[in-house]
Amino acid sequence: MKEIYGQTFEMLEQYFIEIGDKKFKAKQVYDWLYKKRVTSFDEMTNIKKELRDQLQKEFVINSLKILTKQVGEDVIKYLLELNDGNKIEAVLMLHDYGNSLCVSSQVGCNMGCSFCESGRLKKVRNLTSAEMVSQILLIEQDLGLRITHIVLMGIGEPFDNYENVMNFVDIINHPNGIALGSRHITISTCGIVPKIKGFMNHGKQVNLAISLHAPNDTLRSQIMKINKAYSLKELIPVIKEYIRKTNRRVTFEYILLKNVNDSLECAKELAMLLRGMNCYVNLIPYNETSHIEYKKSSQEQIMKFYDCLKKEKIAVTIRREFGSKVSAACGQLRSNYEEGK
Ligand code: SAH
Numbered sequence: 001m002k003e004i005y006g007q008t009f010e011m012l013e014q015y016f017i018e019i020g021d022k023k024f025k026a027k028q029v030y031d032w033l034y035k036k037r038v039t040s041f042d043e044m045t046n047i048k049k050e051l052r053d054q055l056q057k058e059f060v061i062n063s064l065k066i067l068t069k070q071v072g073e074d075v076i077k078y079l080l081e082l083n084d085g086n087k088i089e090a091v092l093m094l095h096d097y098g099n100s101l102c103v104s105s106q107v108g109c110n111m112g113c114s115f116c117e118s119g120r121l122k123k124v125r126n127l128t129s130a131e132m133v134s135q136i137l138l139i140e141q142d143l144g145l146r147i148t149h150i151v152l153m154g155i156g157e158p159f160d161n162y163e164n165v166m167n168f169v170d171i172i173n174h175p176n177g178i179a180l181g182s183r184h185i186t187i188s189t190c191g192i193v194p195k196i197k198g199f200m201n202h203g204k205q206v207n208l209a210i211s212l213h214a215p216n217d218t219l220r221s222q223i224m225k226i227n228k229a230y231s232l233k234e235l236i237p238v239i240k241e242y243i244r245k246t247n248r249r250v251t252f253e254y255i256l257l258k259n260v261n262d263s264l265e266c267a268k269e270l271a272m273l274l275r276g277m278n279c280y281v282n283l284i285p286y287n288e289t290s291h292i293e294y295k296k297s298s299q300e301q302i303m304k305f306y307d308c309l310k311k312e313k314i315a316v317t318i319r320r321e322f323g324s325k326v327s328a329a330c331g332q333l334r335s336n337y338e339e340g341k
Contacts, residue, residue: 183207
């Protein structure tokens with residue numbers, strides 16, 4: 001059976017044409033699902049019973065289950081169960097500019113970044129587009145609020161699940177659906193170069209963030225396995241091309257790991273690497289986890305690194321520390337849960 005939340009508007013229109021019905025039915029179904037938020041076809045009362053029965057036979061309206069929920073001051077962290085029993089995480093962050101949801105794109109992850117908890121569980125499978133959409137619907141319903149921003153920074157590598165992620169973006173961006181503005185959606189990748197090229201030519205106006213974490217290939221290869229496949233020598237020119245083609249600013253994420261990548265030499269090298277690019281650096285205080293050796297840089301070192309980039313005229317911000325008290329680093333909630341069992 002097909003998942004109704006995984007249907008882009010165009011797919012649904014096509015479906016109605018194929019069954020010999022009118023394509024405007026797609027708008028009605030989207031309206032029920034995303035504006036009125038019904039959870040059964042029977043509630044779609046402006047669609048005649050016969051067609052509702054047919055929809056019910058061909059589509060499932062799936063939902064996720066909340067296993068645990070940890071509430072912090074400005075962060076709410078969910079452990080969710082999929083229909084097949086797999087577990088994923090989603091984190092809601094309450095900013096002054098809106099409510100941002102960090103969405104997972106895979107069960108586990110194969111990228112193997114040495115500092116990341118998510119990758120301790122190898123990829124079990126990709127999430128479907130519907131399972132990504134469901135994360136938004138479920139949490140909005142649970143909290144009775146509207147999510148205004150989506151970041152694909154939960155468990156998984158979005159560009160290792162390219163098609164489902166692109167459909168997901170289309171579904172939530174569609175004006176007849178959840179209607180999240182494309183500029184409020186951010187895809188974060190560890191740097192899968194061919195997919196960045198595909199994305200660049202796709203013409204989607206969503207934001208791109210690159211998990212950089214090191215200013216040179218030697219260091220980056222030590223902490224991120226992906227750099228052995230796609231080094232900075234390939235990655236940086238593609239990002240430059242992306243910026244030229246799309247005229248959009250790129251975010252570089254840079255986790256500060258104590259005595260690994262947080263020296264002032266690293267900061268200067270980073271400034272040199274990024275000089276002249278329409279970008280900004282988001283410095284991320286490392287969220288320590290009990291399974292991984294890395295330590296978080298001191299506040300003082302973080303400030304020094306920040307000041308150095310500023311002096312070098314690189315746009316830079318420091319990420320607010322959401323949820324370190326509630327284990328909000330990707331993958332922590334799932335692995336704590338598994339161990340507690
Ligand atoms: N695979 C994608 C998206 C998921 S990770 C990517 O690599 O971008 C989202 C961000 O969180 C990445 O920048 C990742 O490097 C970072 N991250 C992972 N573990 C972290 C931790 N323990 N503390 C802080 N940030 C972490």
